[in-house]
Amino acid sequence: MDDDLLQLPLDERLNHKLRNSCAAVAARATCPSIWRARRQLQPLAGVLANLFGHADKNVRAEATNLTVTLYSYLGDAVKPFLESLKPVQQKDLEAEFAKVANGGQLRPTRAVRSRKAAMAAAGAAGGMDADMGMDQQQQLPAAMALPDPFDFAEPVDVLSRMPPGIADALGNPSWKVRKEAIDALLVAVSVPRIADGRYAELVRAVVARIGDTNIVVATVAVQVLDKFARGLRGAFGPYTTSVIGPLLDKTREKRASLLEAVRSALDATCDAGSLDAIQPEVLAAIAHKIPQIRTESIRFLTRCFTSLPAPPSSLDVKAYCEALVKAMDDSTTDVRDAAAQALGTLAKVVGDRLVAPYVKKLDPIRLAKVQEYAQAAVVKGGCGTAASGGGAGKGIGDRARDAAGIDTATTYG
Structure with a gap:
Protein backbone atom coordinates (compact mmCIF):
# COMPACT_ATOMS: atom_id res chain seq x y z
CA MET A 1 0.00 0.00 0.00
CA ASP A 2 1.34 3.48 -0.93
CA ASP A 3 2.83 5.57 1.87
CA ASP A 4 1.03 8.69 0.60
CA LEU A 5 -2.30 6.94 1.09
CA LEU A 6 -1.46 6.11 4.68
CA GLN A 7 -0.68 9.77 5.40
CA LEU A 8 -4.25 10.82 4.59
CA PRO A 9 -6.93 11.12 7.30
CA LEU A 10 -9.10 8.03 7.69
CA ASP A 11 -12.18 9.47 6.00
CA GLU A 12 -10.13 10.75 3.04
CA ARG A 13 -8.47 7.37 2.65
CA LEU A 14 -11.82 5.62 2.55
CA ASN A 15 -13.17 8.13 0.03
CA HIS A 16 -10.21 7.70 -2.33
CA LYS A 17 -11.58 7.09 -5.82
CA LEU A 18 -9.16 4.34 -6.83
CA ARG A 19 -8.13 2.70 -3.60
CA ASN A 20 -11.22 2.43 -1.43
CA SER A 21 -10.85 -1.30 -0.94
CA CYS A 22 -7.26 -1.28 0.29
CA ALA A 23 -8.03 1.75 2.46
CA ALA A 24 -10.84 -0.19 4.10
CA VAL A 25 -8.41 -3.04 4.72
CA ALA A 26 -5.97 -0.58 6.33
CA ALA A 27 -8.69 0.96 8.49
CA ARG A 28 -9.81 -2.47 9.61
CA ALA A 29 -6.24 -3.42 10.48
CA THR A 30 -5.78 -0.36 12.72
CA CYS A 31 -8.82 -1.07 14.88
CA PRO A 32 -7.10 -3.61 17.16
CA SER A 33 -4.11 -1.33 17.79
CA ILE A 34 -5.49 2.22 18.10
CA TRP A 35 -8.06 3.45 20.58
CA ARG A 36 -10.11 5.91 18.55
CA ALA A 37 -11.78 8.90 20.11
CA ARG A 38 -15.26 9.98 19.10
CA ARG A 39 -13.94 12.77 16.89
CA GLN A 40 -12.00 10.17 14.91
CA LEU A 41 -15.01 7.90 14.51
CA GLN A 42 -17.56 10.55 13.57
CA PRO A 43 -16.34 10.92 9.93
CA LEU A 44 -17.12 7.24 9.39
CA ALA A 45 -20.85 8.03 9.37
CA GLY A 46 -20.87 9.30 5.81
CA VAL A 47 -17.92 7.23 4.62
CA LEU A 48 -19.49 3.85 5.41
CA ALA A 49 -22.59 4.74 3.40
CA ASN A 50 -20.38 5.69 0.43
CA LEU A 51 -18.46 2.43 0.64
CA PHE A 52 -21.61 0.34 0.74
CA GLY A 53 -22.88 2.20 -2.33
CA HIS A 54 -19.69 1.63 -4.31
CA ALA A 55 -19.94 -0.09 -7.70
CA ASP A 56 -16.99 -2.39 -6.93
CA LYS A 57 -18.11 -5.48 -5.03
CA ASN A 58 -14.66 -5.78 -3.44
CA VAL A 59 -15.08 -2.35 -1.87
CA ARG A 60 -18.52 -3.33 -0.57
CA ALA A 61 -17.11 -6.56 0.83
CA GLU A 62 -14.33 -4.71 2.66
CA ALA A 63 -16.89 -2.20 3.91
CA THR A 64 -18.75 -5.09 5.51
CA ASN A 65 -15.53 -6.41 7.07
CA LEU A 66 -14.65 -2.95 8.39
CA THR A 67 -18.13 -2.47 9.87
CA VAL A 68 -18.08 -5.86 11.59
CA THR A 69 -14.63 -5.09 13.03
CA LEU A 70 -15.86 -1.74 14.32
CA TYR A 71 -18.84 -3.49 15.87
CA SER A 72 -16.48 -5.87 17.68
CA TYR A 73 -14.92 -2.89 19.47
CA LEU A 74 -17.77 -0.38 19.61
CA GLY A 75 -20.89 -2.52 19.79
CA ASP A 76 -24.13 -0.64 19.14
CA ALA A 77 -22.24 2.66 18.83
CA VAL A 78 -21.62 1.78 15.19
CA LYS A 79 -25.30 1.32 14.32
CA PRO A 80 -26.20 5.02 13.91
CA PHE A 81 -23.66 5.06 11.07
CA LEU A 82 -25.74 2.53 9.17
CA GLU A 83 -29.17 4.14 9.21
CA SER A 84 -28.86 5.39 5.61
CA LEU A 85 -28.03 1.95 4.19
CA LYS A 86 -30.52 -0.09 2.22
CA PRO A 87 -32.74 -2.36 4.35
CA VAL A 88 -31.23 -5.48 2.78
CA GLN A 89 -27.72 -4.24 3.65
CA GLN A 90 -28.76 -3.50 7.22
CA LYS A 91 -30.29 -6.97 7.48
CA ASP A 92 -27.09 -8.59 6.20
CA LEU A 93 -25.01 -6.61 8.69
CA GLU A 94 -27.28 -7.58 11.58
CA ALA A 95 -26.74 -11.20 10.59
CA GLU A 96 -22.97 -10.62 10.69
CA PHE A 97 -23.22 -8.82 14.04
CA ALA A 98 -25.06 -11.83 15.47
CA LYS A 99 -21.97 -13.93 14.76
CA VAL A 100 -19.78 -11.63 16.85
CA ALA A 101 -19.49 -12.80 20.45
CA ASN A 102 -19.77 -9.97 22.98
CA GLY A 103 -19.96 -7.16 20.44
CA GLY A 104 -18.34 -4.03 21.84
CA GLN A 105 -16.29 -5.96 24.40
CA LEU A 106 -12.97 -6.21 22.55
CA ARG A 107 -10.24 -3.82 23.67
CA PRO A 108 -7.48 -2.26 21.55
CA THR A 109 -3.92 -3.38 22.26
CA ARG A 110 -2.50 0.13 22.61
CA ALA A 111 -3.73 3.68 22.97
CA VAL A 112 -3.13 6.96 21.19
CA ARG A 113 -1.09 9.53 23.15
CA SER A 114 -4.08 11.47 24.46
CA ARG A 115 -5.57 8.23 25.80
CA LYS A 116 -2.28 7.20 27.38
CA ALA A 117 -2.30 10.48 29.29
CA ALA A 118 -5.80 9.71 30.54
CA MET A 119 -4.69 6.24 31.59
CA ALA A 120 -1.67 7.67 33.42
CA ALA A 121 -3.90 10.11 35.31
CA ALA A 122 -6.30 7.31 36.19
CA GLY A 123 -3.38 5.17 37.30
CA ALA A 124 -2.14 7.87 39.66
CA ALA A 125 -5.60 8.11 41.24
CA GLY A 126 -6.65 4.49 41.27
CA GLY A 127 -3.58 2.34 40.94
CA MET A 128 -3.89 1.46 37.23
CA ASP A 129 -0.56 0.80 35.55
CA ALA A 130 -0.26 3.12 32.54
CA ASP A 131 2.04 0.62 30.83
CA MET A 132 -0.35 -2.28 31.35
CA GLY A 133 -1.81 -3.77 28.17
CA MET A 134 -5.38 -2.68 27.64
CA ASP A 135 -6.49 -6.28 27.34
CA GLN A 136 -5.31 -6.74 30.94
CA GLN A 137 -7.43 -3.94 32.33
CA GLN A 138 -10.79 -5.27 33.39
CA GLN A 139 -12.34 -1.88 34.08
CA LEU A 140 -11.69 1.28 32.09
CA PRO A 141 -11.81 4.73 33.69
CA ALA A 142 -14.41 7.18 32.45
CA ALA A 143 -11.84 8.89 30.23
CA MET A 144 -11.32 5.59 28.40
CA ALA A 145 -14.99 4.62 28.08
CA LEU A 146 -16.35 3.23 24.86
CA PRO A 147 -18.26 5.63 22.60
CA ASP A 148 -21.93 5.87 23.46
CA PRO A 149 -24.44 5.23 20.63
CA PHE A 150 -26.55 8.03 22.10
CA ASP A 151 -23.81 10.56 21.29
CA PHE A 152 -23.75 9.60 17.63
CA ALA A 153 -27.50 9.49 17.02
CA GLY A 273 -33.63 10.72 37.09
CA SER A 274 -32.03 10.92 40.52
CA LEU A 275 -32.21 9.06 43.81
CA ASP A 276 -33.58 12.16 45.46
CA ALA A 277 -36.44 12.54 42.97
CA ILE A 278 -37.64 8.94 43.27
CA GLN A 279 -37.07 8.62 47.02
CA PRO A 280 -40.71 8.90 48.23
CA GLU A 281 -41.96 6.27 45.79
CA VAL A 282 -39.07 3.88 46.47
CA LEU A 283 -39.38 4.15 50.25
CA ALA A 284 -43.12 3.51 50.00
CA ALA A 285 -42.51 0.43 47.86
CA ILE A 286 -39.90 -0.92 50.29
CA ALA A 287 -42.60 -0.81 52.98
CA HIS A 288 -45.33 -2.30 50.75
CA LYS A 289 -47.51 -5.06 52.18
CA ILE A 290 -46.67 -7.45 49.31
CA PRO A 291 -43.28 -9.15 49.89
CA GLN A 292 -42.43 -9.42 46.19
CA ILE A 293 -42.85 -5.68 45.72
CA ARG A 294 -40.61 -5.06 48.73
CA THR A 295 -37.97 -7.44 47.37
CA GLU A 296 -38.02 -6.11 43.80
CA SER A 297 -37.99 -2.49 44.99
CA ILE A 298 -34.88 -3.08 47.09
CA ARG A 299 -33.18 -4.96 44.25
CA PHE A 300 -34.00 -2.05 41.95
CA LEU A 301 -32.44 0.33 44.46
CA THR A 302 -29.29 -1.80 44.50
CA ARG A 303 -29.05 -1.56 40.71
CA CYS A 304 -29.45 2.20 40.99
CA PHE A 305 -26.57 2.35 43.47
CA THR A 306 -24.25 0.49 41.10
CA SER A 307 -24.80 2.93 38.23
CA LEU A 308 -24.76 6.29 40.02
CA PRO A 309 -22.67 8.92 38.18
CA ALA A 310 -22.02 10.72 41.47
CA PRO A 311 -22.36 9.81 45.17
CA PRO A 312 -25.81 10.39 46.73
CA SER A 313 -26.35 13.17 49.24
CA SER A 314 -26.06 12.52 52.95
CA LEU A 315 -29.83 12.99 53.27
CA ASP A 316 -30.44 10.29 50.66
CA VAL A 317 -27.96 7.98 52.39
CA LYS A 318 -29.77 8.50 55.70
CA ALA A 319 -33.25 7.91 54.27
CA TYR A 320 -32.32 4.80 52.33
CA CYS A 321 -30.14 3.31 55.08
CA GLU A 322 -32.89 3.67 57.67
CA ALA A 323 -35.42 1.97 55.38
CA LEU A 324 -33.01 -0.82 54.46
CA VAL A 325 -31.94 -1.49 58.05
CA LYS A 326 -35.61 -1.81 58.94
CA ALA A 327 -36.02 -4.25 56.03
CA MET A 328 -33.25 -6.39 57.54
CA ASP A 329 -35.85 -7.43 60.15
CA ASP A 330 -38.43 -8.41 57.52
CA SER A 331 -40.19 -11.73 57.96
CA THR A 332 -39.36 -12.69 54.34
CA THR A 333 -35.91 -14.09 53.61
CA ASP A 334 -35.70 -12.57 50.11
CA VAL A 335 -36.41 -9.10 51.51
CA ARG A 336 -33.73 -9.44 54.18
CA ASP A 337 -31.16 -10.70 51.69
CA ALA A 338 -31.99 -7.92 49.22
CA ALA A 339 -31.65 -5.32 51.99
CA ALA A 340 -28.23 -6.67 52.99
CA GLN A 341 -27.05 -6.48 49.39
CA ALA A 342 -28.38 -2.93 49.02
CA LEU A 343 -26.63 -1.77 52.19
CA GLY A 344 -23.39 -3.43 51.14
CA THR A 345 -23.56 -1.88 47.69
CA LEU A 346 -24.27 1.55 49.13
CA ALA A 347 -21.26 1.15 51.41
CA LYS A 348 -19.16 0.39 48.34
CA VAL A 349 -20.47 3.57 46.68
CA VAL A 350 -20.19 6.11 49.50
CA GLY A 351 -17.68 4.41 51.78
CA ASP A 352 -18.12 2.34 54.94
CA ARG A 353 -17.81 5.34 57.23
CA LEU A 354 -21.11 6.88 56.06
CA VAL A 355 -23.11 3.66 56.28
CA ALA A 356 -21.65 2.26 59.51
CA PRO A 357 -23.68 4.46 61.91
CA TYR A 358 -26.91 3.05 60.49
CA VAL A 359 -25.96 -0.64 60.55
CA LYS A 360 -24.28 -0.63 63.97
CA LYS A 361 -27.39 -2.11 65.64
CA LEU A 362 -27.49 -5.15 63.36
CA ASP A 363 -26.58 -8.47 64.93
CA PRO A 364 -23.15 -9.90 63.99
CA ILE A 365 -24.55 -12.40 61.48
CA ARG A 366 -26.52 -9.80 59.52
CA LEU A 367 -23.69 -7.30 59.76
CA ALA A 368 -21.32 -9.89 58.30
CA LYS A 369 -23.77 -10.41 55.44
CA VAL A 370 -23.72 -6.69 54.67
CA GLN A 371 -19.92 -6.67 54.72
CA GLU A 372 -19.83 -9.70 52.41
CA TYR A 373 -21.99 -7.89 49.87
CA ALA A 374 -19.91 -4.72 50.22
CA GLN A 375 -16.77 -6.61 49.30
CA ALA A 376 -18.43 -8.32 46.33
CA ALA A 377 -20.25 -5.26 44.94
CA VAL A 378 -19.29 -4.07 41.47
CA VAL A 379 -19.92 -0.37 40.83
CA LYS A 380 -20.44 0.55 37.17
CA GLY A 381 -21.01 4.29 37.49
CA GLY A 382 -18.65 7.09 38.49
CA CYS A 383 -18.71 6.19 42.19
CA GLY A 384 -17.00 3.54 44.23
CA THR A 385 -13.52 5.06 44.58
CA ALA A 386 -14.25 5.41 48.29
CA ALA A 387 -14.98 1.72 48.37
CA SER A 388 -15.24 -0.57 51.33
CA GLY A 389 -12.28 -0.73 53.63
CA GLY A 390 -10.98 2.80 53.18
CA GLY A 391 -8.21 2.81 55.76
CA ALA A 392 -6.43 0.72 58.36
CA GLY A 393 -7.86 -2.42 56.77
CA LYS A 394 -11.26 -1.82 58.31
CA GLY A 395 -14.46 -3.02 56.67
CA ILE A 396 -18.01 -1.93 57.35
CA GLY A 397 -18.34 -4.48 60.16
CA ASP A 398 -15.39 -3.00 62.05
CA ARG A 399 -16.60 0.54 61.46
CA ALA A 400 -20.10 -0.34 62.64
CA ARG A 401 -18.71 -1.82 65.82
CA ASP A 402 -16.55 1.28 66.28
CA ALA A 403 -19.65 3.44 65.86
CA ALA A 404 -21.43 1.34 68.47
CA GLY A 405 -18.47 1.57 70.85
CA ILE A 406 -17.83 -2.19 70.81
CA ASP A 407 -14.33 -3.58 71.36
CA THR A 408 -13.83 -5.94 68.43
CA ALA A 409 -11.00 -7.86 70.09
CA THR A 410 -13.08 -8.43 73.23
CA THR A 411 -16.26 -9.40 71.42
CA TYR A 412 -14.77 -11.70 68.82
CA GLY A 413 -11.37 -12.39 70.20
Missing part, protein backbone atom coordinates in the same frame (compact mmCIF):
# COMPACT_ATOMS: atom_id res chain seq x y z
CA GLU A 154 -29.50 12.42 15.71
CA PRO A 155 -32.48 13.37 17.93
CA VAL A 156 -35.75 12.17 16.39
CA ASP A 157 -39.02 14.08 16.66
CA VAL A 158 -41.14 11.09 17.66
CA LEU A 159 -44.33 13.14 17.90
CA SER A 160 -44.28 13.54 14.13
CA ARG A 161 -44.02 9.74 13.79
CA MET A 162 -47.16 9.07 15.81
CA PRO A 163 -50.71 8.67 14.46
CA PRO A 164 -53.02 11.58 15.33
CA GLY A 165 -55.17 11.15 18.43
CA ILE A 166 -52.96 8.41 19.84
CA ALA A 167 -53.41 9.54 23.45
CA ASP A 168 -57.20 9.19 23.13
CA ALA A 169 -56.80 5.81 21.42
CA LEU A 170 -54.79 4.55 24.39
CA GLY A 171 -57.85 5.10 26.57
CA ASN A 172 -60.33 3.51 24.18
CA PRO A 173 -62.67 0.88 25.73
CA SER A 174 -61.73 -1.60 22.99
CA TRP A 175 -58.57 -3.54 23.82
CA LYS A 176 -57.87 -3.96 20.10
CA VAL A 177 -57.80 -0.18 19.60
CA ARG A 178 -55.56 0.21 22.64
CA LYS A 179 -53.28 -2.54 21.35
CA GLU A 180 -52.93 -0.92 17.91
CA ALA A 181 -52.22 2.46 19.51
CA ILE A 182 -49.59 1.21 21.95
CA ASP A 183 -47.91 -0.86 19.21
CA ALA A 184 -47.71 2.21 16.96
CA LEU A 185 -46.27 4.21 19.84
CA LEU A 186 -43.60 1.59 20.49
CA VAL A 187 -42.50 1.77 16.86
CA ALA A 188 -42.36 5.58 17.04
CA VAL A 189 -40.16 5.71 20.15
CA SER A 190 -37.84 2.85 19.14
CA VAL A 191 -35.01 5.17 18.13
CA PRO A 192 -31.56 5.66 19.70
CA ARG A 193 -32.24 9.27 20.67
CA ILE A 194 -35.51 11.17 21.13
CA ALA A 195 -35.72 14.92 20.65
CA ASP A 196 -36.79 16.95 23.67
CA GLY A 197 -40.46 17.83 23.62
CA ARG A 198 -43.67 18.03 25.61
CA TYR A 199 -44.53 14.44 26.38
CA ALA A 200 -46.37 14.85 29.70
CA GLU A 201 -49.84 14.05 28.32
CA LEU A 202 -48.55 11.09 26.35
CA VAL A 203 -46.55 9.70 29.27
CA ARG A 204 -49.63 9.92 31.51
CA ALA A 205 -51.64 8.00 28.93
CA VAL A 206 -48.98 5.30 28.72
CA VAL A 207 -48.63 5.04 32.51
CA ALA A 208 -52.37 4.42 32.72
CA ARG A 209 -51.91 1.38 30.49
CA ILE A 210 -49.36 -0.26 32.81
CA GLY A 211 -52.30 -1.67 34.73
CA ASP A 212 -54.27 -2.61 31.61
CA THR A 213 -56.41 -5.73 31.91
CA ASN A 214 -54.86 -6.97 28.67
CA ILE A 215 -51.42 -8.33 29.51
CA VAL A 216 -50.04 -7.62 26.04
CA VAL A 217 -51.08 -3.96 26.20
CA ALA A 218 -49.57 -3.66 29.69
CA THR A 219 -46.27 -5.21 28.56
CA VAL A 220 -45.93 -2.94 25.53
CA ALA A 221 -46.79 0.10 27.68
CA VAL A 222 -43.87 -0.75 29.97
CA GLN A 223 -41.61 -1.17 26.93
CA VAL A 224 -42.67 2.25 25.62
CA LEU A 225 -41.70 3.89 28.92
CA ASP A 226 -38.37 2.06 28.75
CA LYS A 227 -37.73 3.45 25.24
CA PHE A 228 -38.80 6.94 26.31
CA ALA A 229 -36.41 6.95 29.27
CA ARG A 230 -33.47 5.62 27.25
CA GLY A 231 -34.18 7.89 24.29
CA LEU A 232 -34.60 11.08 26.34
CA ARG A 233 -32.19 10.30 29.19
CA GLY A 234 -31.88 13.40 31.37
CA ALA A 235 -34.81 15.04 29.59
CA PHE A 236 -37.01 12.23 30.93
CA GLY A 237 -36.24 13.39 34.47
CA PRO A 238 -39.43 15.45 34.97
CA TYR A 239 -41.54 12.36 34.25
CA THR A 240 -39.78 9.97 36.63
CA THR A 241 -41.94 10.80 39.65
CA SER A 242 -45.13 9.90 37.77
CA VAL A 243 -43.63 6.74 36.28
CA ILE A 244 -41.64 5.15 39.10
CA GLY A 245 -44.56 4.41 41.45
CA PRO A 246 -46.72 2.49 38.95
CA LEU A 247 -43.67 0.57 37.71
CA LEU A 248 -42.67 -0.46 41.23
CA ASP A 249 -46.23 -1.54 41.94
CA LYS A 250 -46.14 -3.67 38.78
CA THR A 251 -43.23 -5.69 40.20
CA ARG A 252 -45.91 -7.83 41.87
CA GLU A 253 -46.31 -9.41 38.43
CA LYS A 254 -45.72 -13.18 38.23
CA ARG A 255 -45.21 -13.39 34.46
CA ALA A 256 -41.47 -13.49 33.82
CA SER A 257 -41.59 -11.59 30.51
CA LEU A 258 -43.54 -8.68 31.96
CA LEU A 259 -41.46 -8.59 35.14
CA GLU A 260 -38.25 -8.40 33.09
CA ALA A 261 -39.73 -5.54 31.05
CA VAL A 262 -40.64 -3.72 34.26
CA ARG A 263 -37.12 -4.17 35.66
CA SER A 264 -35.59 -2.77 32.47
CA ALA A 265 -37.93 0.23 32.49
CA LEU A 266 -37.15 0.89 36.16
CA ASP A 267 -33.42 0.85 35.47
CA ALA A 268 -33.85 3.26 32.55
CA THR A 269 -35.96 5.55 34.72
CA CYS A 270 -33.31 5.55 37.46
CA ASP A 271 -30.61 6.46 34.93
CA ALA A 272 -32.75 9.34 33.66
